[in-house]
Amino acid sequence: MFVLCKHSKKLKDLPGNLKIKQNSLSIGIIVASDYQHQKVFDKTIIRKRVEIKMTLLSKEQLINFYRKMNRIRAFENEAIELAKMNLTRAAIHTYNGQEAIAVGVCAHLKEGDYITSTHRGHGHCIAKGADLERMFAELMGRKTGYCKGKGGSMHIADLSIGMLGANGIVGGGIPIATGAAFALKYKQTDNVVVCFFGDGASNQGSFHEALNLASVKKLPVIFLCENNNWAISMNIGKSVNIENISERAAAYGIKGLTVDGNDIAQVYREFGNCLEEVRQGTGPVLLEMKTYRLSGHYFGDNENYRSKEEVISRRQECPITRLENLLIQEYGVLPDELKAIASEEKAMVLEASNKAKLAPEPQAEDLWNDLFAQDFENITWQPFVKS
Amino acid sequence: MRKISMREAINEALHIALNSSPEVFTAGEDIAVYGGQLRCSYGLLENFGAERVFDTPISESAIVGLGVGSAMLNLRPIMELSYIDFLGTCFDQILNQAAKLRYMYGGMVNLPLVIRTQCGAGLGNGAQHSQSLEAILGHIPGIRVLIPSNAYDAKGLLLRAVRDNNPVVFIEHKALYKTKCHVPEEPYECDYTCDIKRTGKDITIVTYSAMVNQALKAAEVLEKEGVEAEVIDIRSIAPFEEETIINSVRKTGHAVVAHEACRKAGFGGEIAATIQEKAFTALKKPVLRVAAPDVPVPFAPILEDAFLPNSEKILAAVKTCLQ
Numbered sequence A: 001m002f003v004l005c006k007h008s009k010k011l012k013d014l015p016g017n018l019k020i021k022q023n024s025l026s027i028g029i030i031v032a033s034d035y036q037h038q039k040v041f042d043k044t045i046i047r048k049r050v051e052i053k054m055t056l057l058s059k060e061q062l063i064n065f066y067r068k069m070n071r072i073r074a075f076e077n078e079a080i081e082l083a084k085m086n087l088t089r090a091a092i093h094t095y096n097g098q099e100a101i102a103v104g105v106c107a108h109l110k111e112g113d114y115i116t117s118t119h120r121g122h123g124h125c126i127a128k129g130a131d132l133e134r135m136f137a138e139l140m141g142r143k144t145g146y147c148k149g150k151g152g153s154m155h156i157a158d159l160s161i162g163m164l165g166a167n168g169i170v171g172g173g174i175p176i177a178t179g180a181a182f183a184l185k186y187k188q189t190d191n192v193v194v195c196f197f198g199d200g201a202s203n204q205g206s207f208h209e210a211l212n213l214a215s216v217k218k219l220p221v222i223f224l225c226e227n228n229n230w231a232i233s234m235n236i237g238k239s240v241n242i243e244n245i246s247e248r249a250a251a252y253g254i255k256g257l258t259v260d261g262n263d264i265a266q267v268y269r270e271f272g273n274c275l276e277e278v279r280q281g282t283g284p285v286l287l288e289m290k291t292y293r294l295s296g297h298y299f300g301d302n303e304n305y306r307s308k309e310e311v312i313s314r315r316q317e318c319p320i321t322r323l324e325n326l327l328i329q330e331y332g333v334l335p336d337e338l339k340a341i342a343s344e345e346k347a348m349v350l351e352a353s354n355k356a357k358l359a360p361e362p363q364a365e366d367l368w369n370d371l372f373a374q375d376f377e378n379i380t381w382q383p384f385v386k387s
Numbered sequence B: 001m002r003k004i005s006m007r008e009a010i011n012e013a014l015h016i017a018l019n020s021s022p023e024v025f026t027a028g029e030d031i032a033v034y035g036g037q038l039r040c041s042y043g044l045l046e047n048f049g050a051e052r053v054f055d056t057p058i059s060e061s062a063i064v065g066l067g068v069g070s071a072m073l074n075l076r077p078i079m080e081l082s083y084i085d086f087l088g089t090c091f092d093q094i095l096n097q098a099a100k101l102r103y104m105y106g107g108m109v110n111l112p113l114v115i116r117t118q119c120g121a122g123l124g125n126g127a128q129h130s131q132s133l134e135a136i137l138g139h140i141p142g143i144r145v146l147i148p149s150n151a152y153d154a155k156g157l158l159l160r161a162v163r164d165n166n167p168v169v170f171i172e173h174k175a176l177y178k179t180k181c182h183v184p185e186e187p188y189e190c191d192y193t194c195d196i197k198r199t200g201k202d203i204t205i206v207t208y209s210a211m212v213n214q215a216l217k218a219a220e221v222l223e224k225e226g227v228e229a230e231v232i233d234i235r236s237i238a239p240f241e242e243e244t245i246i247n248s249v250r251k252t253g254h255a256v257v258a259h260e261a262c263r264k265a266g267f268g269g270e271i272a273a274t275i276q277e278k279a280f281t282a283l284k285k286p287v288l289r290v291a292a293p294d295v296p297v298p299f300a301p302i303l304e305d306a307f308l309p310n311s312e313k314i315l316a317a318v319k320t321c322l323q
């Protein structure tokens, strides 16, 4: 099992002999591989030792990531403005602090790949290429929204771009991702499903059932756990008795990996390595990305369960700030260039929001539409003759 | 007498329950430090400590199961399921375990378990956080299903439920948490019986949960038009006390049944069937049902308004019935 941690002190808690090497690209990242762990569990768990590719990301790639991460942040900030104006309803769960994950992961996906999402799904949608105006329209319950106003913030889907839907049920998307992966394998494609879910969701029965099933069926799915330290008021330290959610992979005989989810370069690289394997048909992977939810659980959360100091200190590790530092320090990008990109993204987001504000509301009669689909016509019964 | 909200009344009942019996404990997602996603359990952790008031991981099946198993060993758990929609992730523990064990084992065990949960639409929570699923539960023999419509009943029914030695699902409508009424400070219990919330001689409106206030509103309008409506709050889906309803219908000869749940196979069908079985000769008109359409709860305000039954829809049904 591979474990990548940002803080070297965490490594002390890991079982086995650890090999530590300095990573040239992402400052302060320690790569460790745990050989003893490999021996403890079945040989099939770690089929081969994946070489960590040290290919440097180009400046253009990183700038592109920066753009998308800012787009997500601007979207969430605007969503909160809409909530303040009472233009949205019920909970808005923002993705602030986790942008590197959606962006770094979705950057690898190709046509025909799918993702499943959670209640905190705006970032996944945007990273997968969803239309901002239709997203805002959905948040405001408009007819032009992705779900014609029937879904809301927590339920955005766009099958045309491979986004199988956000989900209001914690853990609800994990079995669905498994089913989608089965379909991709059944159809003999080399496509994959990326299943996003939280640390909290990893305690649902659905997580355990789906991982096992995906493992025995060797399905092309990457179970991507965004461990943001909190599940509403429940701290990760109280909800599980292990250091890394990825350790659970061992129970299902699949590969497990933990990476720093606030380092876009690492997210991109490690996910890319996993993806390559999964595309080749080696079966599912449980990839944990450690991050931190910088905003409340939802807009309006009193956050009585954590201290302001904790949030302030974790803000220093904000993935956008870290990418900024990387671009400025290692790639010679000027701060003004970055500021310009951020404001371009913000302007684009505001334009989408303003357009969506003018969109029409659904009509009461629409209540009755969309419940059942038409029958399948493309079938002719063939008599079955026993041989 | 002081007026408090249903949320405060439930919080008070929980304090009384924990204070009255060392066997009582409460657990669920975010109930301790956070005070509950439903905001009903604030203060409990401070007053009764982390042994008896604790947060669980997001594992509804294990949450209900913790209740079932510990109840078998004579604890009196009050477990919280933050939304009734999450029945989906723990139904086996309710349907095949809690509801079956005593009977299946020939009366060998008691299951003094209360599952508190939240139902209802109207606040834009969407299809997976707004349902009214009481009829599904009411269909299962072996569990009790309580569904209060105000703060007074909520406190009295919750304490009654904690004293019950059988599994109880206690359903709180999210739109009622802030509604206030007179609630005595001292402990008291309400029975698993219907409560006549308003008397009248012309028509019987049988309802429960958030629709009670809508029915009362309709009754006020009817009064101005010279029609006296009797509003019956059934309060308990299971057991279902029929006598109050039958007596009322024998008096009025007309009945309208109203609930927020979808119409098809809703509990209103059971109420209507009971009325026609037991008061057929008294009925001057067919029993009419007011309920939500048979679709999931939509998000947009216009759609959700169209979905929700309300006092106007009850009024219209009453008028049709009295024509």
Ligand SMILES: Cc1ncc(C[n+]2csc(CCOP(=O)(O)OP(=O)(O)O)c2C)c(N)n1
Pocket (backbone or CB within 6 Å): A118, A119, A120, A168, A169, A170, A171, A197, A198, A199, A200, A201, A202, A228, A230, A231, A232, A293, A297, B029, B058, B060, B082, B086, B089
């Ligand atoms: C089955 C189910 N249980 C509980 C909830 C209530 N709930 C919504 S989000 C959440 C926390 C989820 O935590 P995590 O999976 O870590 O995701 P995060 O919010 O941190 O992104 C909970 C308990 C739910 N929506 N569905």
Ligand SMILES: [Mg+2]
Pocket (backbone or CB within 6 Å): A198, A199, A200, A226, A227, A228, A229, A230, A231, A232
């Ligand atoms: Mg979390």
